[in-house]
Amino acid sequence: MxxxxxxxxxxxxxxxxxxxxxxxxxxxxxxxxxxxxxxxxxxxxxxxxxxxxxxxxxxxxxxxxxxxxxxxxxxxxxxxxxxxxxxxxxxxxxxxxxxxxxxxxxxxxxxxxxxxxxxxxxxxxxxxxxxxxxxxxxxxxxxxxxxxxxxxxxxxxxxxxxxxxxxxxxxxxxxxxxxxxxxxxxxxxxxxxxxxxxxxxxxxxxxxxxxxxxxxxxxxxxxxxEIKALTSGRTIRATLPDADTDAIAALDGVTGVEVRGDALLVHAKDSDTVARHLLTRTVARDLEITSHGLEDAFISLTGDHR
Amino acid sequence: MTVTSIDPSVRKVPPFGGFSLTVLGIEIRRMLRNRRTVVFSLVLPAALFFVITGSDETWAEPVGSGNEAAYILISMALYGAALTAAAGGSMVALERALGWSRQLRLTPLNPVAYILTKALVALTMGALAIAVVNACGVVQGRAEMPLDVWVSAALLTLFCTLTFAALGVFVGYVVPGENAMQILGPGLALLSFLGGVFWPLTEGSALWHVATFTPMYGVAMVARAPLTHDLPWYAVVNAIAWLVLFVAGAAWRMSKDTARV
Structure with a gap:
């Protein structure tokens, strides 16, 4: 005992x-x-x-x-x-x-x-x-x-x-x-x-x-x-036809690149770098940045879409 | 931030599995506050006793070591005690449905102490029902039997109420909610008619043959045995068999229900 x-x-x-x-x-x-x-x-x-x-x-x-x-x-x-x-x-x-x-x-x-x-x-x-x-x-x-x-x-x-x-x-x-x-x-x-x-x-x-x-x-x-940081990414969305996805994927902190028609979606830990790149090196326009809340962290961690 | 550590070793476990007289008192008060329980188990048997002995022209006829009024008195006391005990038993399932049993599981109260408390409540209420009918008998003055018969019949009746406490637990689980008493009330009245509690059965008749197998017959014979000196073996077997059967039924339903306390 x-x-x-x-x-x-x-x-x-x-x-x-x-x-x-x-x-x-x-x-x-x-x-x-x-x-x-x-x-x-x-x-x-x-x-x-x-x-x-x-x-x-x-x-x-x-x-x-x-x-x-x-x-x-x-x-x-x-x-x-x-x-x-x-x-x-x-x-x-x-x-x-x-x-x-x-x-x-x-x-x-x-x-x-x-x-x-x-x-x-x-x-x-x-x-x-x-x-x-x-x-x-x-x-x-x-x-x-x-x-x-x-x-x-x-x-x-x-x-x-x-x-x-x-x-x-x-x-x-x-x-x-x-x-x-x-x-x-x-x-x-x-x-x-x-x-x-x-x-x-x-x-x-x-x-x-x-x-x-x-x-x-x-x-x-x-x-x-800490929980929020686990999925602390942001999503950058922009209109950019014929985007060079490889170059964007190679940027610091980028975790995913998606192309939907003319729209480009980039998931990144550091949204500033991606935004600076898109606005200075490409013809991207209509740029939007959205951050994840705890709600998103919750959904992405539990894998339950409620 | 300074955090005081809690030392679990200074905490004590209550004696007797958490059994407490305070709880027993509150439980009995609860039963007495329930108007339906009081009417069915205390008022109704007393009223029936007055009606039956009052309309019985042969109340003074000798039966065993007493008279017919004494025979009716013991029967009515048994009926009242059985109803009361069944009402108490049916509350176990109701408390479980309300989540009260789960709440109690979060206290030191041992499940055995809980069942013991419930059994004591049923016995206390049963004793009260017996006392009320007996008091009516004394006041009315028709029932006659020696004091030792009076006391031993009352004690045997009290013991017999355990059968119906178990029946109450069993029915409480089978019939959900507060409807258990709506079945137990008329059900016990019917069984009492069948078992010869409300009037004596003619031995050897067809009805008597059926009656000897019903749950009220055995206990009624046992409870009246001090008066009648008539206790055939099959009545004893009947009383014990139904007690075992109802306790087993109650235990079976309770164990089925423990998946989610």
């Missing part, structure tokens, strides 16, 4: 060669095809990927709701179920997970009584801003109030790792900003946050790190600007 205390800083999440297969009739579905991932304590990480990429399956394995087919998942150096039993991991799902006929306070009290140690119920209700609706039945709460209740429940045990599924869906800009500054404050205390999202902007803006997943594999892992 390795004791976590002997390590100065144990990884919040560690996945080693994790795969997950599901039987679907006679076919086997490879939902996760081999993921290695290590999250450090205090990191805010976005989990980005199209539907069916394996995000939920991976999160389920981190939560110990399912076991990897091969490979191992550890949370703070523990088996996921053991980490859950110690209140070290919480998750907030987008829908469900509430009993309609309980009041807000009963729901929090119920959940609190299942842990060995929890923060006081009144304090958690206050922090989540649901003290005035504490005696309201859950079914009478709005979507936003239910979401705040889910957060209150998740923060009861003061978890070291918090998993969020599309956390700010339905929040307005103000709410979203307040939410993320609260998350950031907790992260500074050492809480690790892994959130699944399809808001690329949000991932770029609030995550320290973005993990892109597609077809059950991690296709990119880095900061928002």
């Amino acid at each position: 390795t004791s976590p205390t002997t390590l100065t800083r144990v990884a919040a999440v560690r996945l080693d060669g994790v795969t997950k297969d599901f039987a679907n009739g006679k076919q086997t579905v490879h939902a996760v095809r081999g993921i290695d991932l290590e999250l450090q304590q205090g990191e805010i990480v976005a989990f980005l990927g199209p539907n069916g990429a394996g995000k939920t399956t991976t999160i389920d394995m981190i939560l110990g709701l399912s076991h990897p087919t091969t490979g191992t998942a550890r949370v703070l150096g523990l088996e996921p179920r053991q980490a859950i039993a110690r209140g070290l991991v919480s998750a907030v799902m987008q829908t469900g997970g509430l009993l309609k006929d309980l009041t807000v306070r009963e729901t929090v009290t119920y959940t609190a009584s299942l842990f060995a140690d929890t923060r006081p119920v009144a304090e958690v209700l206050e922090d989540a801003g649901i003290t005035d609706i504490a005696d309201r039945k859950v079914q009478k709460c709005s979507g936003g109030e239910q979401q705040r209740l889910r957060f209150a429940m998740a923060l009861l045990s003061d978890p070291a790792l918090l998993l969020l599924d599309e956390p700010t869906t339905g929040m307005d800009v103000e709410g979203r900003r307040a939410f993320w500054s609260a998350i950031r404050r907790d992260a500074e205390q050492g809480r690790t946050v892994l959130f699944a999202t399809h808001y690329l902007e949000e991932a770029d803006q609030y995550a320290d790190r973005i993990v892109l997943i597609s077809h059950g594999r991690i296709v990119a892992d880095g900061t928002g600007s």
Whole structure:
């Protein structure tokens, strides 16, 4: 047995060669095809990927709701179920997970009584801003109030790792900003946050790190600007009949040349060089330069055209 | 940025798999707040008891070590307890459909502790249903049997409710949503008629032959045995067989459902 205390800083999440297969009739579905991932304590990480990429399956394995087919998942150096039993991991799902006929306070009290140690119920209700609706039945709460209740429940045990599924869906800009500054404050205390999202902007803006997943594999892992840099090209488009494609392809930083009739499309890391060449050495006209956003990076990395 | 490291070794695991009396209390309060459950499992059996003993001209006739009113009392208590336990059991599937079971899986609560809690809720509510009918019997004053018969019949009835808690879990999974009770309510009434809970069956008749195979027959015979001193072997086999069958059915549906908690 390795004791976590002997390590100065144990990884919040560690996945080693994790795969997950599901039987679907006679076919086997490879939902996760081999993921290695290590999250450090205090990191805010976005989990980005199209539907069916394996995000939920991976999160389920981190939560110990399912076991990897091969490979191992550890949370703070523990088996996921053991980490859950110690209140070290919480998750907030987008829908469900509430009993309609309980009041807000009963729901929090119920959940609190299942842990060995929890923060006081009144304090958690206050922090989540649901003290005035504490005696309201859950079914009478709005979507936003239910979401705040889910957060209150998740923060009861003061978890070291918090998993969020599309956390700010339905929040307005103000709410979203307040939410993320609260998350950031907790992260500074050492809480690790892994959130699944399809808001690329949000991932770029609030995550320290973005993990892109597609077809059950991690296709990119880095900061928002690193991810963007991976496909940081620009496209230069110009009208140029009988273009000398070889000469253009030989320019610095050019990654692709395409001719469509009289139109010339050049993909390049350095658009300035290409533009200067086209405008000074050729008769090219109607020159246009477009840059790729994170959206393009996402599409080109995941290979999914949505 | 200074990051405080969280030391996972100082965190404790709750004792008894997260079993808590707070949860038990909230669960019982939930059941009592449900108007349909209260009407069907507490009010209806008591009303039936008054109606049947009230209209029964031979209520004073001796039966075993008591009288006919006592026989009706035990039967009605069983009916109420069975309905209550079935209602409680059907909530397991409903909670799963609502994603509450998944939420609980993200807490230290052990699945065994969860099932134990549900069983205790079913037993507590069953005990309440039995107590209500018994209290009605005392107030009315017609039922007569020795105290030890009174107590042992009530305890046996309570034990028999587990069969219907399991049936409730099973039906809850087969019939989605909140409709389970709409089937369990009339279904249990029908089974009670068939099983000789509402009136005694004529032994040897065609109906009696059918009845001996239905799930209410066995438990009714067992529950009334302290009073009637009449417990044929096939009634015991019936009671045990249906308990095993319903528990197996509930376990089977539950295990089928674990693919996505």
